[in-house]
Structures are given as C-alpha cells and as structure tokens.
Amino acid sequence: MRSLYLRIHNAVIENDKYFVQKWKCAGQLGLSSLQKITAAMRMLAYGASVDSVYDYVRISESMSIESLKRFVRSIIDIFGEEYLRSPTNEDVARLLEEGSQRGFPGMLGSIDCMH
Template sequence: MRLGASPLQKCTAAIRMLAYGCSADQVEYLKLGASTTKECLGQFFDGVIAQFAIEYLRNPTSEDIQRLLREGEDRGFPGMLGSIDCMHWVWKNCPGGWKGMYQGRSEATTVILEAVASRDLWIWHAFFGTPGSCNDINVLQRSLVFNDIINNRAPQV
C-alpha cells in the first residue's frame, strides 16, 4: 500500500478551489491538509502554464495579427483584431465587507471579466476581477488591453 494522496485527489482539490473560489481548508473531505492543497494548486498552475503557455497564454505574434486582420476584413470589419466583451460573473462567496463594491444595479455581487477573442474563440486577452459596480468605461480604464497602444508598443493597425 502506498502512502500519500492520489493524483486524482490532488487535481480535484485544485480544480475545486478554482471552480468554487473556496479556500484550501474547505476541501477537507478529500482528506488533504490545507498546506498540501495549496501546494497542489501551485503545481496545477505550473502544469497548466508549462503545457499551454507557448501556444495560448501569450500575446498575438505578427502572424497571428495578420490572420486576425484578414478575418476581420472578411467579416466586414477592416482593422479589427478581435471582439472585446465585458461580462458579469456572479461571485457567490464574496466577503461581506466587499459586497457593496462588487454589487451593481442587480442585487447580486459580480466580478467583471473582460476578454478579447477571435472568431475561432482564441482568447488573446483576459482581464478578470474588476468590481461589478463598475461600468464598461471604468473597466476599460483599469484594463491592460490598451497599455501597449498608449506606450507605443502595439502593432500599427
């Protein structure tokens, strides 16, 4: 018999923490300690980054930009790299002290996700965590999507 937690337990703990926003000690039913669960989450992140960073977790290359511009032109939007969208995600476990800051017109507490995606659903920009009480203009002011444009590092399109 082997001692220690199984890979299934460790992955389940990491994914549950990410999916439900719970703390390390809230997945105790998996029979893992909080320190082990935190370590599993870190290793999960390292694995995801090692596996997907080169292809997916990056800025568009010059070839990507040319492809995105061609796709935009074909759809009747010359000069468009992608479609930016802001959406509200309900934050079920929002701490009580932060509720007012993350509560907009609706009664729910939300966190705003801003994403830029191409037609093939390649998300090449994501900004998550803006309080739900912000409108789209405030979200764009906090976002990093325009920093390269402001600092003259963006491609000329």
C-alpha cells in the same frame, strides 16, 4: 467536459511526477492524482478555500496549497505557449468574425460575457 479534464489531468501527470499516486512509508496509498488536481481546480475555478476543499476532496491544507502551486506551474509549462499568449492578427480577425456571426459585431473584450 470529461475528456477535457482527462486531457489536462494526463498532461499534468506527465509534466510533474508530484501528481502521481505513491505509496506512503506506512504501506498505504497516498493521495491520488485526481484528488490533488481536483483540489487545485476547485480553488482556481470557484475561489474555494482550503477548508472547503478538504470537505470535498479530503486533502490537507498544506497538500492543497502545494497542489495548487504545482498545478499552475504545470499548466503554464504545458499549455502556456499555445493558450497563454497574446493573440495574433489572425486570432483577432477570427474572433471578430465569430462574434459578428453570433450577433456581436466588434465584440472582443468581454470574454466572460459579464460586461
């Protein structure tokens, strides 16, 4: 799981320099890329409010919202072509075969396993 997070983290930093930690005018370090990306991921994954993100990551409401917007744009730019596309016939065949091997023949529509 950590390697996946770091892969996403590194790709997002390369795509948008907003996420790189910078020095503030007062000579203090600004928020780290880990704080900004973690805030965005928590809001997406858990539906966390900006208030709860502040409690967890210590990032302001406006910074949380900006981080979320930029994170989503970066993910679409970086991974959209590979992962955010309609499945090909080969993808469907592979997924149906994997489902059949796991005891769920014909299963394709229940990605979250809730239905």
